[in-house]
Amino acid sequence: MIVPEGILCAKSHEYLLEDNDCFKIGITDYGLEKLGDVVFVELPEPDTEFVKGEVFATIESVRAATELYMPVSGKVIEANEKLIENPELLNESPYEDGWLIKIVSDTADSETGDLLDYIDYKDDVDL
Numbered sequence: 001m002i003v004p005e006g007i008l009c010a011k012s013h014e015y016l017l018e019d020n021d022c023f024k025i026g027i028t029d030y031g032l033e034k035l036g037d038v039v040f041v042e043l044p045e046p047d048t049e050f051v052k053g054e055v056f057a058t059i060e061s062v063r064a065a066t067e068l069y070m071p072v073s074g075k076v077i078e079a080n081e082k083l084i085e086n087p088e089l090l091n092e093s094p095y096e097d098g099w100l101i102k103i104v105s106d107t108a109d110s111e112t113g114d115l116l117d118y119i120d121y122k123d124d125v126d127l
Contacts, residue, residue, distance in 0.1 A: 001029050004095050008071070008112055009121035016071045016108070016115060017095070023108060024099040027059065027068060028118075030125060032094055035061040038087045043079040043100060050074065050103075052111050057100055059090070071115055074105030 008016045013031025017024045032038070040060035050056050050070040057068045079101050083089055090098040105111075116124060 002095070003029070003118050007095070007118050008115035009118055010069070010071045010115055011121070011124060012069055013125075014068055014071050015095075016112065017099075019102065022077055022102045022104050023072070023074065025056070025071060025101050025103060026094055026099040027090065028121070029094050030122065032091050035059065035066060036063040037061055038090045041083040041087045041090065041100070043081075043083065044076050046076050046078060048076045050076070052107075059087075068100070072103075072105050072108040072111040074103035074108065076101050076103055078102040 004017055006018060009028055013028045015026050015028050038059055038061050042058040044050070044056055050073060052070050052073045054070050055067045056070050059066050059068065080099055082097065083100065092098065
């Protein structure tokens with residue numbers, strides 16, 4: 001699996017990826033590996049605002065239901081509606097087709113201090 005350059009990861013397995021004038025947020029391939037096959041995704045509506053650390057989505061897999069937390073504060077500008085009908089896209093392509101939401105954030109630069117680049121993230125989580 002190809003991991004995009006510049007991706008930042010939370011220890012709770014969410015990722016943040018700059019995408020033009022916004023950020024994509026999703027769950028890492030390792031986080032998905034721990035969850036197993038995803039069967040349901042609940043995403044927020046566009047224009048919803050979240051503060052860093054707030055729950056923004058729920059994912060259900062064959063193993064467990066998991067809440068996902070905002071890696072930075074921001075306003076949702078798009079939710080990946082394809083995941084509602086095809087939640088398996090998360091497992092198949094977490095960084096390309098399986099992103100969860102896109103946000104705009106005025107505070108991202110000051111809130112990423114606890115996020116890790118992918119190599120450090122993989123070293124830090126229990127493999």
